[in-house]
Each structure stands twice: as C-alpha cells, then as structure tokens.
Amino acid sequence: MHTNLLPFKLLLIGGEIVEPVTMVENSVNGGCEVECVKCECCGLTEECTATYIATVRESNYGRWICGLCAEAVKEEMERGCARGALDRHMRVCKKFRSSMMSSPAEELISAVKHLLIRSLDSPRSSSRQSDGNRLSRSFDR
Template identity: 40%
Template sequence: MDIESVRCACCGLKEDCTQEYIDNVKGSFGGKWLCGLCSEAVRDGLSKDRSSQDGIEEAIKAHMEFCRIPLSSPAVRVADGMKEMLRRRSGDKMRPATPSEAHPV
C-alpha cells in the first residue's frame, strides 16, 4: 500500500493518502482532488443547488473562488470554512460575514 502526497485543488492543503483513495476522490470531483473539508463544502453547495446542469463543476468552481479569498493564515481559512459549513447546515439564513469583515488584516 503506497502512500502519496496530494494537494487540494481548492485550498492547497497537502495530505498523504493511498492511490486508491486519491483515485476515488478524483472520480467524485471531475478529476480534481479535494481535501475532506473542501469536499464536504462542495457537497453542501451541490445539495443546495440541484437545478444546475453542471452541478459538481459549478459547486467546485464556487468553492475554489471562496478559497482564493486572502486571509491572514491557512488556519483562519480552515476555521472560516468550518464556520460557514456549520452555518449552512444549521439553516442559518443570515448573511455570512465576508472573511475581510471577520478578520481585518
């Protein structure tokens, strides 16, 4: 069982995974490898917008744009991603704070 390093196409997080797992994730996301947090965010976005013909590609594109928003550190980016995912899952319809409002540089 060989372990390989792979980098998330969205947030850039690097993980060590088996080739079988990497292939499975890439198969689910149009050939792109996404870390666990980003894959959950994409699935969450996909479950909200079922009307889109391009579904998975649009959800990945939207999440990649979110990940490009500059924050003070990768840890803050992960924390903001978790917060946003929890907010969505809780059904909170309030306007989410933009990362620049939440964490002024």
C-alpha cells in the same frame, strides 16, 4: 506488525510543495505506497494511497479535494449542480488564499499594529495608582 515510513526529499516553500513527494510504507504483510497530495481548493496537503486519490479525483471531475472541502461542496450542491458547486467553492478558496498575508513577518506586523490601535483607542485611567490596583485585584482569587 512492524511499519517503517521512508520519507523521500520534501521541500516546502511558503506552504507549497516544490518537489513531488512520495512516502513508501514497508510492512511485514506487504507494502502500500502513500503519496502526499495537495487539495486544489484550500491547499491542505494530506498523505493518501494512490487508490484513494484516484477515487476522489473520479468523483470530483479530475480534481483532488480534501474531506473538509468535499463537505463544503456537498452543501453547495444542495443549492445547484455538482460541477457549479465545486467551481464556486474553488473560487471562494482562491479568493481567501489570495487575501492572506504572504509572510509570517507581515502577519506579526499586522498583529502588533492591531494591538497598538486597540490600546490607543481604549479609555485612559485617571492615575497610575488606580491602574496598579486594578491589575493587582485581577490576580487575586
């Protein structure tokens, strides 16, 4: 069976889909339409059929959530009602996403800052030669 995926214009800005994206799958036995859909909890984007999207939305009060979030909601449901579990999980995801850094440059700056602080807090050796010996020994097998 020969399958071609024909992508239409996709524009991602900071992980957000700006334009609606549809991919059409053409196959010898007939085609099925695949759409990109974004999880309303964590923001993960997946390619799914319209039928699957409708099924997931129907079981989640009109919201589309990915499989990982669905599992987290199932665990939350053990503690209370289903609607409350979904709302609690969505709040946790929103809080987590809002606490994340907004750009790769900020992430790099934060990582360098963390490494610098760790290196300044680490104990100093008494001489440079002992440092060199310690490094050379670490590479010997």
